[in-house]
Amino acid sequence: MSSPRIVTAALLVIGDEILSGRTKDKNIGHIAEYTTNIGIDLREVRVVPDEEDEIVAALNALRHRYTYVFTTGGIGPTHDDITADAVAKAFGLPIDVDPRAVAVMRERFKPEELNEARLRMARMPEGSELVHNSYNKVPGFRIGNVIVMAGVPVIMHAMLDAVAPTLETGVKLISTTQRADMKEGDLGDALRAVAKAHPDAMIGSYPFWDESGQPNTNLVVRARDQAALDAATAAVAAMLAALKAR
Amino acid sequence: MSSPRIVTAALLVIGDEILSGRTKDKNIGHIAEYTTNIGIDLREVRVVPDEEDEIVAALNALRHRYTYVFTTGGIGPTHDDITADAVAKAFGLPIDVDPRAVAVMRERFKPEELNEARLRMARMPEGSELVHNSYNKVPGFRIGNVIVMAGVPVIMHAMLDAVAPTLETGVKLISTTQRADMKEGDLGDALRAVAKAHPDAMIGSYPFWDESGQPNTNLVVRARDQAALDAATAAVAAMLAALKAR
Numbered sequence: 001m002s003s004p005r006i007v008t009a010a011l012l013v014i015g016d017e018i019l020s021g022r023t024k025d026k027n028i029g030h031i032a033e034y035t036t037n038i039g040i041d042l043r044e045v046r047v048v049p050d051e052e053d054e055i056v057a058a059l060n061a062l063r064h065r066y067t068y069v070f071t072t073g074g075i076g077p078t079h080d081d082i083t084a085d086a087v088a089k090a091f092g093l094p095i096d097v098d099p100r101a102v103a104v105m106r107e108r109f110k111p112e113e114l115n116e117a118r119l120r121m122a123r124m125p126e127g128s129e130l131v132h133n134s135y136n137k138v139p140g141f142r143i144g145n146v147i148v149m150a151g152v153p154v155i156m157h158a159m160l161d162a163v164a165p166t167l168e169t170g171v172k173l174i175s176t177t178q179r180a181d182m183k184e185g186d187l188g189d190a191l192r193a194v195a196k197a198h199p200d201a202m203i204g205s206y207p208f209w210d211e212s213g214q215p216n217t218n219l220v221v222r223a224r225d226q227a228a229l230d231a232a233t234a235a236v237a238a239m240l241a242a243l244k245a246r
Numbered sequence: 247m248s249s250p251r252i253v254t255a256a257l258l259v260i261g262d263e264i265l266s267g268r269t270k271d272k273n274i275g276h277i278a279e280y281t282t283n284i285g286i287d288l289r290e291v292r293v294v295p296d297e298e299d300e301i302v303a304a305l306n307a308l309r310h311r312y313t314y315v316f317t318t319g320g321i322g323p324t325h326d327d328i329t330a331d332a333v334a335k336a337f338g339l340p341i342d343v344d345p346r347a348v349a350v351m352r353e354r355f356k357p358e359e360l361n362e363a364r365l366r367m368a369r370m371p372e373g374s375e376l377v378h379n380s381y382n383k384v385p386g387f388r389i390g391n392v393i394v395m396a397g398v399p400v401i402m403h404a405m406l407d408a409v410a411p412t413l414e415t416g417v418k419l420i421s422t423t424q425r426a427d428m429k430e431g432d433l434g435d436a437l438r439a440v441a442k443a444h445p446d447a448m449i450g451s452y453p454f455w456d457e458s459g460q461p462n463t464n465l466v467v468r469a470r471d472q473a474a475l476d477a478a479t480a481a482v483a484a485m486l487a488a489l490k491a492r
Contacts, residue, residue, distance in 0.1 A: 016450055019278055019288045020282050020288070020468070021276075021281075021288075022279075022421075023452065025271075025274060028264070028274075028293070029264075029267055029270035029271065030267075031267075032264065032265055032266060034267070035267075042267075043265065044294055045264075045293035046293075047291035048290055049290075050450075054290075076430055076434075076451065076453065077430050077431040078430055078433075078434045078437055078438070078451035079438040079441045079442075079451075080441070080449065080451060081451075115431070115432075115434070117433075120434070121431075173266070175266075184322055184323050185364040186359075187324075188323040188325070188361070188364070191325060192324070195325045203326065204262055204296075204326050205325075205327075206268075207322060207398060220263070220268065222266070
C-alpha cells in the first residue's frame with residue numbers, strides 16, 4: 001500500500017506593521033483553514049519585517065522545504081513594498097514590469113493613473129505567472145513554488161481563490177471534535193494512553209471556558225484515513241465514558 | 247554620540263491548532279503591541295507544529311539571534327504539550343518537576359488533583375526561573391533568554407505582565423500616523439522621495455477603506471528620536487499638502 005500523498009506549505013507574512021502590533025494579522029488563520037480544507041498541510045508560518053535580507057533568507061529557507069510557500073504583504077505601490085524584488089533576488093532572477101500585468105491594470109486604471117508608483121505593482125520576476133485578483137485587478141504572481149499575494153485580507157482572499165484550483169493537493173486531514181465536559185488536567189493521564197495506542201491519529205487537547213464559565217476541554221482527533229479516525233475517536237469516547245463513570 | 251540601545255525579540259508560537267486554522271491566534275498581535283510599547287523590537291515570529299524537532303530547531307535559530315525569545319503554547323497537562331521538553335533539549339539541559347512550581351500549584355490544586363498530568367506542568371529545564379501566573383497559578387518559566395508562556399491568551403497576558411518588568415528594554419520606537427485622504431497609488435511617487443530624504447525614520451504606507459467606503463491611506467512615521475520623528479512627520483505633511491494643492 002502506498003502512503004498517502006502529503007502536500008505541504010509555509011506562509012511568509014511580510015510587514016513591519018504586524019511586528020509592531022499596529023495591524024493585527026488576519027491572514028494566518030484564513031490561509032491555515034483554507035489550505036487544511038483543500039488538502040495542503042500548512043507546516044510553518046514566519047512573520048518578517050519589510051527588509052530585503054530578511055525576506056530573502058526566510059523565502060530561501062522555506063521554499064526548499066515545503067511544496068508551496070505563500071507570501072502576504074509588500075506588493076503595493078509605495079517604497080516600503082519590496083516583496084517582488086526580494087522574491088526575484090531569492091530566485092536569482094531579473095525583475096521588470098510585466099506587460100501582462102500592465103494590461104490587466106489598464107482595465108481598472110486610467111492611463112494618467114498608471115504612474116511610476118502603480119507600475120511598481122506590475123513588477124515581477126522573469127518567468128512569473130499572474131495570480132488573478134477579482135477584487136481590484138492588480139495581480140499577484142507565482143514563481144516556482146512561491147505564490148505572492150497582497151496583505152489586505154479581502155484582496156488576499158481573491159488571490160487565494162484564484163490560485164487554489166491550480167495547486168497540487170494531497171490527502172486531506174479529517175477530524176472529529178469531542179467536548180469532554182472535564183478539565184484537561186483530569187483527563188491528561190488517560191488521554192496519553194489513548195494517544196500512544198493510536199499512533200496513526202493525531203490527538204489534540206484544547207482547554208476552553210464553556211458557556212457557564214467552567215474550564216472544559218475539546219478533544220480533537222485528526223487522521224488521513226477514515227478507519228484510523230474512527231478507531232481513535234471511539235477510543236477517546238470510551239475513555240471519557242470510563243472517566244465519568246468513576 | 248552612542249547609538250541608541252536596541253533590544254530585540256522573536257516570538258515562537260507552538261501549536262498544530264494554529265497551523266490547521268482550528269484556533270485563530272490572538273497572541274501575536276498582543277505581544278507585538280506590548281513589546282513595542284515597552285521598548286523591545288519584535289523582529290520575527292514563527293509558528294511551528296507540536297513536534298519536538300521543529301520546536302528545537304526554531305528555538306535554536308531564534309535564541310542566538312535576538313535578545314529574547316517568547317514562546318506561547320504547549321505547556322498544558324496533556325501528551326501534546328511538549329514545549330518544556332523541547333526547550334530543555336534546545337539548551338541541552340536536564341528537565342524535571344520543579345519543587346517551586348509544585349509549591350505554587352498546591353495553592354490552587356488539592357493533593358488528589360496533582361496527578362501525573364498536572365505535575366507535567368511543573369516540569370522545567372534545570373536552572374529555570376518561574377514566571378508568575380496571577381490568573382490560575384500554574385507558572386511559566388524563563389531559561390536563559392527564552393520566556394515560555396501559555397497559549398491561552400488570558401493566561402499568556404498574566405505571564406507577560408509578570409515577566410515584562412524583569413526584561414531589559416531599549417529605546418522605544420515612537421510614531422505618528424497621518425491620514426492621507428488619498429489613494430496609496432497617488433502618493434507613492436512623492437512618498438518615495440520623502441522616505442529617501444529621511445533615512446533615520448521609517449515611513450510606512452497602509453491602505454484602508456474609510457468610513458465612506460473610499461480607498462484611503464494611513465502614513466506612519468516611526469523613529470527612535472523625537473527630532474527625526476518630527477522632521478519626517480513634517481515632511482510627510484508638507485508632501486500631502488503639496489499633492490492636494492495640485
